[in-house]
Amino acid sequence: MGKTIEATFRVRYAETDASGVVYHANYIIWFEHGRGEWFWQQGRDYHRDVELRGYNWPVTELSSRYVAPARYGDLVTVKTRLKEMRSREFTLEYEIFNAETKQLLCTGWTKHMNLDANWHPVKIPEDIRAMMMV
Amino acid sequence: MGKTIEATFRVRYAETDASGVVYHANYIIWFEHGRGEWFWQQGRDYHRDVELRGYNWPVTELSSRYVAPARYGDLVTVKTRLKEMRSREFTLEYEIFNAETKQLLCTGWTKHMNLDANWHPVKIPEDIRAMMMV
């Protein structure tokens, strides 16, 4: 649903581990990096449009599958796309590639719940919903 | 399969995020913390028994579901258990609790592939397999 947004950056040394390649949990942080760009590159802003409205969109479920490793200094691209939109939750999906070889490295998705200021699940307001579907 | 191993530790401030609770990717690191204890507390050692034998067990797939948040200073317990053992791969599963309230915070699993020094999938040697099943 909607556009696929791309973000490209270099692997930091901090993101590698003693096996010589990127530590698996860091791809989950890269999903978040892609998610941020999915907001910004389409004129949305998570802090302004969600947090300052009194909402919070924690991850309630996630999944990732690792295909090939990334190494220090590699340029990687995260592609982010809205997969499903429901009344109180939505799912974004991600594909991470080596930006130079185009090798697929990792795929995954994150499910997010719309919580109010008391951390109760509530319906996503219509205007925010519309903003997400653009 | 086999014993469930527990590891308990306090949440670091570094593990929280601007929403006031623990950032979701850190639970994936806590799975790794539980996995390490699952080795050590049963007399196994990932570096000695796996890496020095020329193998590498990267995560090839993972999943996690978030039930309730952890906060700075909370004592949390990770319970780790072998879920499935196949010829070249195996799956560990995890439950994370607040150690004081016993509230379930997160569940998940990681699948690992046995790779040789050239990063090719190979059969897990019989003695390592036996060590894992204890």
Added chain:
Amino acid sequence: MGKTIEATFRVRYAETDASGVVYHANYIIWFEHGRGEWFWQQGRDYHRDVELRGYNWPVTELSSRYVAPARYGDLVTVKTRLKEMRSREFTLEYEIFNAETKQLLCTGWTKHMNLDANWHPVKIPEDIRAMMMV
């Protein structure tokens, strides 16, 4: 000044990097781990005694010196001690050892400023100051 508090834990795989040893910035997180224990083991609680009183103690300056590397699975001990207490700021110092070999790995210090809810530097209240000096 006051007691030296010890905290011991195992190195996580997530904390290593592609050079095979612990990434340098993670020792700064271990300083924070030691700082937390310096609070808790003496009956203090940063969240309850500082944040809920409307204060915030960000790090304003830090220094660390690396002597020997830590590796995955090593048991490390952080020793934390109050070095200096001034009206609006204080300094804690740290020594990190390999808990088994007693080899010194890293030393350092962090300086903290007492900020109010508007992030302005203010005098540390007398009771909090007394609590810190115990």
Added chain:
Amino acid sequence: MGKTIEATFRVRYAETDASGVVYHANYIIWFEHGRGEWFWQQGRDYHRDVELRGYNWPVTELSSRYVAPARYGDLVTVKTRLKEMRSREFTLEYEIFNAETKQLLCTGWTKHMNLDANWHPVKIPEDIRAMMMV
């Protein structure tokens, strides 16, 4: 000495903490980010030019001073410059700014030692030294 290299990127949510701003140890990772760009933007490559030659340049000492906080989504710029070059060690210095307001956020430096494959300090080869001084 030499050119000052700039790198600009957005703050990740993962880099914030429960106080609402970026966790202090992450600026140390941003120093590393700047250091990588200091290599790449001048045609150098740490992995190819240092690691594959059998050397390793761990941080042996670092210092940082925090002036103002960064927040989620802020664009930050790291400026990196060679401060001192000696026979077996060198120092890089860093300034981190908010890329939009130009507010200085953090300054610091890292000292690096040239170690051989056995982790012994050795003289930096002349050609590598020349490459660094460009």
